[in-house]
Amino acid sequence: MYRRRWLLADQLGPHFLDDPDQPVLLVEIREMFRRRPMHRQKAHLLLSALRHRAAELGDRALLLRTDTFREALAQVAEPVEVCHPHSRAALRFARSVPGLTVLPPRGFITSQADFAGWADRTRRGTLRMTDFYRHARRRHGVLTAAPAGNVGAARRPRAEARVTPATPPPPPLIVEDDIDAQVRRDLDRWAADGVRFVGNDAPRRYPATHAEAQARLEHFLTHRLPEYGRYADVMSVDDPMFSHSVLSSSFNLGLLDPEPAVRAAEQAWRSGAAARTAVEPFIRGLLGWREFLWQLYWYFEPRFRGANWLAATEPIPDWFADLDADAVEARCLADVLASVRDRAWTHHTPRLLVLGNYALQRGWRPAEVVEWFQRSFVDGTDWVMNATVIGMSQYADLARVDTRPYAVDGADIDEMSDYCGGCRYAPQAALGELACPYTGGFESFLHRNRERLVADPRLAAELTRRDEPERREAVLAQEEKRGSSPP
Structure with a gap:
């Protein structure tokens, strides 16, 4: 018998499910938006992503709108399981619910046990991302032997703030649909009822589905990755995006799995499509910094x-x-x-x-x-x-x-x-x-x-x-x- 898999709002990609037939629970909590002001576009993306995932899953998905997660879980008759939540508060709550099974974390490349072993071997209190990144590269075999004819230097070049890169084709367009229209109506109504947002509303510009995020990733790997190392640190009044993928929200919502993205970038180097000086900063961001920050969050005490x-x-x-x-x-x-x-x-x-x-x-x-x-x-x-x-x-x-x-x-x-x-x-x-x-x-x-x-x-x-x-x-x-x- 299947347990119903509860997909949290940052666990919305296909890699958070094990079986195409597994029933799914999705929960929308309005109270989350009342607790503190949130950027209007962030609130829109969260709701849009949840509702799009429910629409993708069809009859397999149970989407509940309640005041609290506990109320939602009380409405589910069958056993429920959830992948390790991505915040301490959510993990404490999950562990407090009788009968809720908490599975190991997903959406990250290095396991907590592997990181803890590395950190414990390193002098505690002086953990550095550069040291962890070397460990992770060795552990996962990333950017190892150089491919013939493409032995680009590992050192990242200095940013060129006054050099304008060739303009790549625009990324795949985000097209709002009826789900986005309903999200906007709901947020307008909540704002009229006293829910406070910051920032300006705008047509959705960030992926809300795995398909949208994957299309943006593939576009980046083809058109922007080759110049990423050269321009990643540049700030420009004319182009806030420059060479960036702008996929951080897609990874953090769980729409994209970082390991395939790392392997795809590495393949661009091995095939000669991009130099190592372009590829390594992108990989360092996912395999190095992103993993390092996630692991530090759990490794250090909550008082951090x-x-x-x-x-x-x-x-x-x-x-x-x-x-x-x-x-x-x-x-x-x-x-x-x-x-x-x-x-x-x-x-x-x-x-x-x-x-x-x-x-x-x-x-x-x-x-x-x-x-x-x-x-x-x-x-x-x-x-x-x-x-x-x-x-x-x-x-x-x-x-x-x-x-x-x-x-x-x-x-x-x-x-x-x-x-x-x-x-x-x-x-x-x-x-x-x-x-x-x-x-x-x-x-x-x-x-x-x-x-x-x-x-x-x-x-x-x-x-x-x-x-x-x-x-x-x-x-x-x-x-x-x-x-x-x-x-």
Whole structure:
């Protein structure tokens, strides 16, 4: 006798089922949208993906709309099983339900036992993604022997911020259907009833089905992967997508299985369709960073989210929380915040060097920054944002994820982008009317946290270079005056 497989909203791909005839449970909880503001496009994608999966499965699927998951499970007569949920809260709930069988995790390449064994052999407290990525490549036999005639270097090239790539053909179009129309009507009604969303609504631009996601992946592998290594870190006001696949939400919803995607990218290198310098950064993102963040979420204790090594205590200001890009004059921040408002997405470099960097420089509370990223991005999940924001972006975890904070000045942003040429601020200036908020903010960050940062050789050198007393006091006074106002 089959158990009914409960597919959570981030377990919607075919690899979360074992048999084509297995009955399925899908649950839609309106209360999830009441708990905290969510980007309107993220809410639309979640509901659309759930409802499209139910439509695909037809009579095999039982789609319930209830106030709580417990109420939904109480309506199911037969035994129910669920793959290991992707959040601590969901796992605690699943284990509290009598008779609910929790299966091992799916949708990841490295097992929890394999990671724990590697981490336990490594000195605890100094786990690094680069070390894990080497382990994972060896463990899974990825990018091993070089193919004849295509021995591209493994080193990733420096981003070319002022070089425009050839424009690839647009990815397969997302066509909204009757399900999307009903989702939009429901969200409009909920908003009228007091459910709060952030960001702008728009026609759905992200895959809600496995077929849509697979078509986007195949397009990326053919048309964008060959230039990925060259342009993946570039920020541009003219093209927020550049060489990226924009499939993070598809992987995080479980629409795509990462292992076949890794193998397909590796095959592009072996066939000569793309150089290793293009392929490896993409594979590192899936086999390295994505797996590393998932494993850290479960390996470290739950208190990780509360880490605040730099003692940052400032709240996120309303203009940032509400994605008010029109209030911002700094061109980079205005453009990236507008991308979040209008698309619920921007790629990893703006997230780290524009958004997270700004929050870090001003000492915003790390837990609030995690929450903001999670609700504002279409791919925001607890396990991703927890380690990414706490560990990498806000350096709040005693360097367990990265060795240094992602704090840079305007000159670094200028080097990685085309933003500064049209900005009212001067990227080199830390003081005065033209002082770049990132350059003055960077110096202020260094001075405020000098005792915690002197162990880092690079930051210690930056401190020494900027440690003239009069300049230090002037920068600190200027940044304090700016306060939480939009730059």
